[in-house]
Amino acid sequence: MQVQRYLAMFSAVLLWLGLLTLITCNTANRQFLHENDEFVATKNVDSDTLYFESARKDKGLKEAANNNCTISIVESIPQNLTYKPDEYIHPSTYSGLKALLELAKESVHIASYYWTLRGKDVDFYDETADEGEDIFNTLMDLGMSKKISIKIVQNEENNDTALLAEKAFAEVQTLNVTRLLNSGILHTKFWVIDGQHFYIGSANLDWRSLTQVKELGVLVWNCSCLAKDVEKLFDVYWYLSKPDSSIPPVWPPNYATSINMSNPAVVSLNNTKARIYISSSPPQFCAPGRTKDLEAITHVIEQAELFINIAVMDYLPVRLYSDPGYWSTIDDALRQAASSSRFNITVRLLASKWNHTMHDMYAYLCSLAVLRSALRISVKLFEVPVYSEDQEKIPYSRVNHNKYMVTDKHAYIGDYFITTAGVAVVVDQPQYNTTRGNLRKQLEDVFMRDWHSPYSHFVNCSHCPHLEQDGHAEL
Numbered sequence: 001m002q003v004q005r006y007l008a009m010f011s012a013v014l015l016w017l018g019l020l021t022l023i024t025c026n027t028a029n030r031q032f033l034h035e036n037d038e039f040v041a042t043k044n045v046d047s048d049t050l051y052f053e054s055a056r057k058d059k060g061l062k063e064a065a066n067n068n069c070t071i072s073i074v075e076s077i078p079q080n081l082t083y084k085p086d087e088y089i090h091p092s093t094y095s096g097l098k099a100l101l102e103l104a105k106e107s108v109h110i111a112s113y114y115w116t117l118r119g120k121d122v123d124f125y126d127e128t129a130d131e132g133e134d135i136f137n138t139l140m141d142l143g144m145s146k147k148i149s150i151k152i153v154q155n156e157e158n159n160d161t162a163l164l165a166e167k168a169f170a171e172v173q174t175l176n177v178t179r180l181l182n183s184g185i186l187h188t189k190f191w192v193i194d195g196q197h198f199y200i201g202s203a204n205l206d207w208r209s210l211t212q213v214k215e216l217g218v219l220v221w222n223c224s225c226l227a228k229d230v231e232k233l234f235d236v237y238w239y240l241s242k243p244d245s246s247i248p249p250v251w252p253p254n255y256a257t258s259i260n261m262s263n264p265a266v267v268s269l270n271n272t273k274a275r276i277y278i279s280s281s282p283p284q285f286c287a288p289g290r291t292k293d294l295e296a297i298t299h300v301i302e303q304a305e306l307f308i309n310i311a312v313m314d315y316l317p318v319r320l321y322s323d324p325g326y327w328s329t330i331d332d333a334l335r336q337a338a339s340s341s342r343f344n345i346t347v348r349l350l351a352s353k354w355n356h357t358m359h360d361m362y363a364y365l366c367s368l369a370v371l372r373s374a375l376r377i378s379v380k381l382f383e384v385p386v387y388s389e390d391q392e393k394i395p396y397s398r399v400n401h402n403k404y405m406v407t408d409k410h411a412y413i414g415d416y417f418i419t420t421a422g423v424a425v426v427v428d429q430p431q432y433n434t435t436r437g438n439l440r441k442q443l444e445d446v447f448m449r450d451w452h453s454p455y456s457h458f459v460n461c462s463h464c465p466h467l468e469q470d471g472h473a474e475l
């Protein structure tokens with residue numbers, strides 16, 4: 001039973017999903033973000049901070065002044081996985097979530113897939129469950145003694161949230177996506193604190209996601225305009241998880257957003273101007289104004305001029321759920337970008353290899369890798385090693401589970417690259433020559449750190465005989 005549950009959980013992960021194609025995305029009004037773009041980064045010698053002169057001229061100035069946000073990449077690096085000393089590792093997911101919870105004064109709203117934060121929730125107990133236990137206990141404490149309103153929407157019932165409901169007065173609702181759409185799951189992982197701060201990333205509410213599985217997300221502080229936008233997505237889930245709910249023909253205005261791909265929020269992220277919006281999927285869950293995930297992904301791919309770096313767990317251009325079959329929208333977009341005659345774009349695809357990798361994935365990856373004389377595309381697999389007997393015994397761990405895309409223009413960070421129900425942050429920051437305050441550049445550095453690490457290897461397509469002869473060329 002347990003195994004079946006995990007199998008369902010992980011086989012569902014990261015498949016290009018047909019649901020997204022059910023509603024075609026509105027691109028009629030698409031404005032390209034870089035038209036008339038006047039991002040001019042100048043160095044302020046006194047304060048050593050980047051600021052932007054051009055913002056003075058546009059409405060961005062007022063917005064930016066009110067949205068002085070702080071953003072940080074947070075990562076879970078599996079126990080014992082190390083990098084060279086000069087490689088940068090961002091603060092841990094655990095420390096970030098803990099810091100968020102410590103700020104909470106009024107509310108904690110969590111959108112989640114499954115919950116196994118406590119050691120006893122997983123068949124094999126390992127001492128690295130400590131951090132998950134601590135997050136669980138902190139939540140419990142917030143609800144019990146500090147009387148903070150905790151609301152949780154989840155994909156399935158579990159003992160962790162049952163306890164939080166019983167003892168910490170958490171309001172818990174379960175969203176049955178299958179009931180609403182005939183297939184699918186709630187795969188989203190975000191946290192919103194006091195309508196001010198939030199986390200969006202790949203980390204599940206699972207102790208392994210803090211210490212044994214490689215994850216990446218962003219923490220955003222002091223950013224009410226965006227935090228409130230994430231709350232709107234929470235409200236959608238909350239509404240849909242009421243018993244007997246149905247998807248409204250048109251979402252009422254309180255779920256709608258004015259922040260989207262063609263009208264991103266202009267904010268200051270660590271004193272660096274950025275344009276940012278939150279995309280969502282499936283399309284049926286998108287209220288008016290909300291950019292659909294697929295639209296965001298294809299836009300980010302189409303806007304790239306130099307490189308597209310993608311990190312995902314699984315890469316399969318197929319639909320598993322409704323109407324199973326080949327589904328190549330993103331695969332096509334990547335092939336087009338990698339063969340562009342207008343720009344010399346390098347595509348790097350970093351997928352994950354572990355004991356539960358679906359075998360078909362290698363064929364799809366090789367179908368890209370084998371075309372390397374026609375496409376500027378390289379494909380690698382990242383494998384998290386096992387360093388101890390205990391690590392080998394922890395079920396469904398030791399895997400690179402992060403999903404994000406970084407180009408010369410954008411950072412796209414999702415809980416899922418494409419999903420039945422998921423969200424992503426899209427950040428538009430041009431190429432500054434510094435990493436300071438530049439989330440996009442920092443994400444690029446994370447990608448290249450992993451790409452060049454000893455844990456990444458070019459996909460071995462030796463079962464395709466033509467490939468064996470000349471090995472693999474790195475772009």
Ligand SMILES: *[C@@H]1O[C@H](CO)[C@@H](O)[C@H](O)[C@H]1NC(C)=O
Pocket residue numbers: 064065068268271
């Ligand atoms: C934003 O906040 C930082 C520190 O919190 C401060 O140094 C900076 O001056 C603020 N910027 C604006 C435009 O208010």
Ligand SMILES: *[C@@H]1O[C@H](CO)[C@@H](O)[C@H](O)[C@H]1NC(C)=O
Pocket residue numbers: 079080387388
């Ligand atoms: C793995 O990490 C643990 C805890 O930090 C440490 O005790 C152990 O020696 C490490 N093992 C290896 C093989 O590095």
Ligand SMILES: *[C@@H]1O[C@H](CO)[C@@H](O)[C@H](O)[C@H]1NC(C)=O
Pocket residue numbers: 157158159
């Ligand atoms: C909840 O805990 C009980 C006993 O500790 C266990 O038998 C049961 O399988 C757990 N339920 C879930 C959904 O994990």
Ligand SMILES: *[C@@H]1O[C@H](CO)[C@@H](O)[C@H](O)[C@H]1NC(C)=O
Pocket residue numbers: 156176178179
């Ligand atoms: C979700 O809905 C489907 C279809 O209505 C139903 O078969 C299934 O049992 C439900 N799942 C849960 C956990 O209630």
Ligand SMILES: *[C@@H]1O[C@H](CO)[C@@H](O)[C@H](O)[C@H]1NC(C)=O
Pocket residue numbers: 069070221222
């Ligand atoms: C958020 O804003 C508060 C009040 O202005 C400030 O004290 C705090 O340092 C800010 N936090 C971050 C992480 O920027």
Ligand SMILES: *[C@@H]1O[C@H](CO)[C@@H](O)[C@H](O)[C@H]1NC(C)=O
Pocket residue numbers: 026029257258259260261262263288289290291
């Ligand atoms: C994006 O937001 C703008 C401004 O709120 C709105 O006019 C536009 O219709 C939205 N775009 C989409 C695709 O919904």
Ligand SMILES: *[C@@H]1O[C@H](CO)[C@@H](O)[C@H](O)[C@H]1NC(C)=O
Pocket residue numbers: 344346475
């Ligand atoms: C394209 O870019 C790659 C990587 O930056 C570079 O090695 C190659 O020489 C470029 N090709 C052309 C035709 O400019």
Ligand SMILES: *[C@@H]1O[C@H](CO)[C@@H](O)[C@H](O)[C@H]1NC(C)=O
Pocket residue numbers: 355386391392393397398
């Ligand atoms: C994966 O399977 C191989 C062979 O059965 C085993 O040696 C390895 O330790 C397993 N890895 C993990 C993480 O369990």
Ligand SMILES: *[C@@H]1O[C@H](CO)[C@@H](O)[C@H](O)[C@H]1NC(C)=O
Pocket residue numbers: 041432433
């Ligand atoms: C960034 O560096 C490049 C090459 O070093 C230089 O040509 C360019 O002017 C620099 N851009 C900025 C904004 O400083």
Ligand SMILES: *[C@@H]1O[C@H](CO)[C@@H](O)[C@H](O)[C@H]1NC(C)=O
Pocket residue numbers: 070071072073270435436437438439442
């Ligand atoms: C923004 O500032 C915070 C706190 O100082 C830091 O942790 C984070 O890495 C910075 N983010 C960026 C994108 O530089």
Ligand SMILES: *[C@@H]1O[C@H](CO)[C@@H](O)[C@H](O)[C@H]1NC(C)=O
Pocket residue numbers: 460461462471
């Ligand atoms: C690919 O795998 C084959 C068969 O296992 C092996 O002989 C070959 O050395 C591998 N090639 C590379 C480049 O790793």
